[in-house]
Amino acid sequence: MKLVTEQMEQFLSGGAWIRKIFEHGLELKKQYGEDAVCDFSLGNPDLPPPAVVGECLAELAEQADKPFAFGYMPNPGYPAVRAALAEHLSKEQGIAIAAEDLLLTCGAAGGINCFFRAVLTPGDEVICPNPYFVEYGFYAGNSGGILKPVPTKPDFDLDIAAMEAAITPRTRVVLINSPNNPTGMVYSKETLTELAAMLTRASAGRERPIYLLADEPYRFLAYDGAEVPSVLPLYPYSLVIGSFSKNLSLPGERVGYVVVSPLMEGRAQLVAGLVFANRILGFVNAPAVGQALLLRALGQEVDRGIYERRRAAMAGVLTRAGYEFIMPRGAFYFFPKSPDADELVFLDRLAKERVLAVPGRGFGMPGYFRLAFCVDEAVINRSEAGFARAIRG
Ligand code: PLP
Incomplete structure (x- = not known):
C-alpha cells in the first residue's frame, strides 16, 4: 500500500x-x-x-472572556499591528513603508511560502547561494518551483558572476539570507548593490521581473558593529521577510511578515496575491496571540x-x-x-x-x-x- x-x-x-x-x-x-x-x-x-511578553500574556488572559478575543482578523493582520510594524520597519530598513506594503505571516516560513505561492509558476527557478537553509528547497517545491543553489566564494560571500551565469528564462526569484544560516555571513552594501545591478540587467525586457527576496530572521544579530544593509531601497522588485522567532525568542508562536519594496510599481497586486496566499495555504493568517505579543514587544529583543x-x-x-x-x-x-x-x-x-x-x-x-x-x-x-x-x- x-x-x-x-x-x-x-x-x-x-x-x-x-x-x-x-x-x-x-x-x-x-x-x-x-x-x-x-x-x-x-x-x-x-x-x-523579553519580560514584556509575559506581561502582555497576562493582559490577554484578562481579556480572554470577551467576544472575539481571539477571533479571525483581516488576512494581512490586525490593522494596528500592520501600522506599528510599518513604522518600525521604515526606520529599520531606511525607506518609508506603508501599512499596505506588508502583511503578517506565520513566521518567516509562512511568509516565504506565501511569496512562492503568489509568484511561482510550476517549473520556475529560485536561485540561492550555497550553502543554504535546507527548507528553501521544500518551500519552493510546495509551489512547483525548483531551487537552484549557486556556489559562493570561499568566504561564503555572494559570487554574483556565478549567480548571473545561473539565470535562465525560468528564473523568477533570487533568495538571499543575511545574516546567514548556516555560515554567519553578512552581505555588505557594496555586494548587495552589485547584486541589484545584476538583477536590473537580467530583468530588463522581461515580462516577469526577477524578484530579490531577502530572508532576515537574524537581522538583529550582527556582531562587531556589522551593518545589515536593506535591499528594499536598492532594487524595486525586492521583498524582505522577517520574523520574531529569534529576536524575541518566540519561534513556537509563529509570527513574521513580508514587506514589499515601496519602489515597486503596481505592488498592490503583489501584496493582494501574498494576502490571498496567506488565506488559502491552510494556516490562515498569523496567530492572534503572536500578533498581540509583537505589538507590545516591537523594538525590544533578547x-x-x-x-x-x-x-x-x-x-x-x-x-x-x-x-x-x-x-x-x-x-x-x-x-x-x-x-x-x-x-x-x-x-x-x-x-x-x-x-x-x-x-x-x-x-x-x-x-x-x-x-x-x-x-x-x-x-x-x-x-x-x-x-x-x-x-x-
Ligand atoms: N529562514 C531561516 C534562514 C531560518 O534559519 C529559519 C529558522 O530557523 C527560518 C527562515 C524560519 O523562521 P520562522 O520561525 O520565522 O518561520
Whole structure:
C-alpha cells in the first residue's frame, strides 16, 4: 500500500541522517544524562523572551472572556499591528513603508511560502547561494518551483558572476539570507548593490521581473558593529521577510511578515496575491496571540550580549582545538570545515565525544558541519575536550 506520494517517500528517506543524529542525541542523553551531552544541532533559541511578553500574556488572559478575543482578523493582520510594524520597519530598513506594503505571516516560513505561492509558476527557478537553509528547497517545491543553489566564494560571500551565469528564462526569484544560516555571513552594501545591478540587467525586457527576496530572521544579530544593509531601497522588485522567532525568542508562536519594496510599481497586486496566499495555504493568517505579543514587544529583543559571549567562547574552543572556520559576522551558527573529507565520518567521532552537530550536506555543502550556539556558555566550554580529541582521529 502506498500511503504517501513518491516525492514524500524521497523526502523522508533523504532526511534519514537528520533523524539518525536526532535519535542518536536522544540515546546519548538517556544513557549519560542531559548534562553530559553537548548538543549544538538545533537552532532553537534558548534565551527567554523579553519580560514584556509575559506581561502582555497576562493582559490577554484578562481579556480572554470577551467576544472575539481571539477571533479571525483581516488576512494581512490586525490593522494596528500592520501600522506599528510599518513604522518600525521604515526606520529599520531606511525607506518609508506603508501599512499596505506588508502583511503578517506565520513566521518567516509562512511568509516565504506565501511569496512562492503568489509568484511561482510550476517549473520556475529560485536561485540561492550555497550553502543554504535546507527548507528553501521544500518551500519552493510546495509551489512547483525548483531551487537552484549557486556556489559562493570561499568566504561564503555572494559570487554574483556565478549567480548571473545561473539565470535562465525560468528564473523568477533570487533568495538571499543575511545574516546567514548556516555560515554567519553578512552581505555588505557594496555586494548587495552589485547584486541589484545584476538583477536590473537580467530583468530588463522581461515580462516577469526577477524578484530579490531577502530572508532576515537574524537581522538583529550582527556582531562587531556589522551593518545589515536593506535591499528594499536598492532594487524595486525586492521583498524582505522577517520574523520574531529569534529576536524575541518566540519561534513556537509563529509570527513574521513580508514587506514589499515601496519602489515597486503596481505592488498592490503583489501584496493582494501574498494576502490571498496567506488565506488559502491552510494556516490562515498569523496567530492572534503572536500578533498581540509583537505589538507590545516591537523594538525590544533578547539580550544580544549573551550570544556575543557565546560566539567568543565557541571561537576560542574551536581555535584551541585546531579547527578551520570563518568567524560568523551574524546569527548564532559556526560552519567549520570538517577535518575529514567526509563530515559524516567526523561527526560520528564527535558524537562519541557526546558532541552533536549537523553535517554540511544538510545545507548543500558536504565537508563542513554546523554548530548552533544557542546553548548555555557552560555547554560550549564543556565541549572543548571532545572537540580536541575528535580532531585527532
Ligand atoms: N529562514 C531561516 C534562514 C531560518 O534559519 C529559519 C529558522 O530557523 C527560518 C527562515 C524560519 O523562521 P520562522 O520561525 O520565522 O518561520
